[in-house]
Amino acid sequence: MNKKVRLTKKGNEIIKFGEDVAGFNIPVLNEREIRAAAGLLFLIMFMSVLVAVLKGNFLLIKYAVTIFLTDILIRVFVNPRFSPSLIIGRLIVRNQAPEYVGAKQKRFAWLIGVVLATTMFTLMVVVNSYSPITGIICLVCLIFLFFETAFGICLGCKFYSVFYREKTQYCPGEVCDSKSKQDIQKTSGVQMIIILGFIAYFILAVYFFNDNFNEVPFELFGTESSIQAK
Numbered sequence: 001m002n003k004k005v006r007l008t009k010k011g012n013e014i015i016k017f018g019e020d021v022a023g024f025n026i027p028v029l030n031e032r033e034i035r036a037a038a039g040l041l042f043l044i045m046f047m048s049v050l051v052a053v054l055k056g057n058f059l060l061i062k063y064a065v066t067i068f069l070t071d072i073l074i075r076v077f078v079n080p081r082f083s084p085s086l087i088i089g090r091l092i093v094r095n096q097a098p099e100y101v102g103a104k105q106k107r108f109a110w111l112i113g114v115v116l117a118t119t120m121f122t123l124m125v126v127v128n129s130y131s132p133i134t135g136i137i138c139l140v141c142l143i144f145l146f147f148e149t150a151f152g153i154c155l156g157c158k159f160y161s162v163f164y165r166e167k168t169q170y171c172p173g174e175v176c177d178s179k180s181k182q183d184i185q186k187t188s189g190v191q192m193i194i195i196l197g198f199i200a201y202f203i204l205a206v207y208f209f210n211d212n213f214n215e216v217p218f219e220l221f222g223t224e225s226s227i228q229a230k
Helices: 002-014 031-055 059-077 084-092 103-126 132-151 189-214 223-229
Strands: 028-030 100-102
Touching (some): 028 031, 028 103, 031 059, 031 084, 031 132, 059 103
Antiparallel strands (some): 028 100
């Protein structure tokens, strides 16, 4: 009987979403390793999209989509602990203090990722096609991954409260809890004017110097020309 109970517990530990941590009443995940994993997947997807767009070579993006789908399927339907990207992310941020987030909203966000990745895999790898549909899905995936890794904002988690009435717990940066902003978080009118001024500066730079920027730069030390001469 005890052996059967141990096997059941072991099985539950394998097929599980989120980890039990003292002080938290629901399963949680480490946001720091999630952001690291999102950065890795963003880099893979972004590079593969560039190769496809600039060179018309879809080999890399097919591998990238396969990797992305496999990784996110493991996260959602097996256990995030066994996701290759999250394992690498854990190794990268292992010396940083964990930032715990609720597992429920992350699972919902990753289910959206499963739908997007499955559609991409079916159209690009199985059917071997590309279209505006695959382009839009790629763009959406890149935006989701970029916001996660750059800003710590889980866009998919934003839709959790739309479908579930229960209050979201343990959001990254404690955004679930209503609280007043500290002075260091506030943006002044002067800072907003600086942003608008910077945008105007960039537009003027493009207008006046576009022809100069468009010129192909020459090799400063002349090594390339000397090699060609030989």
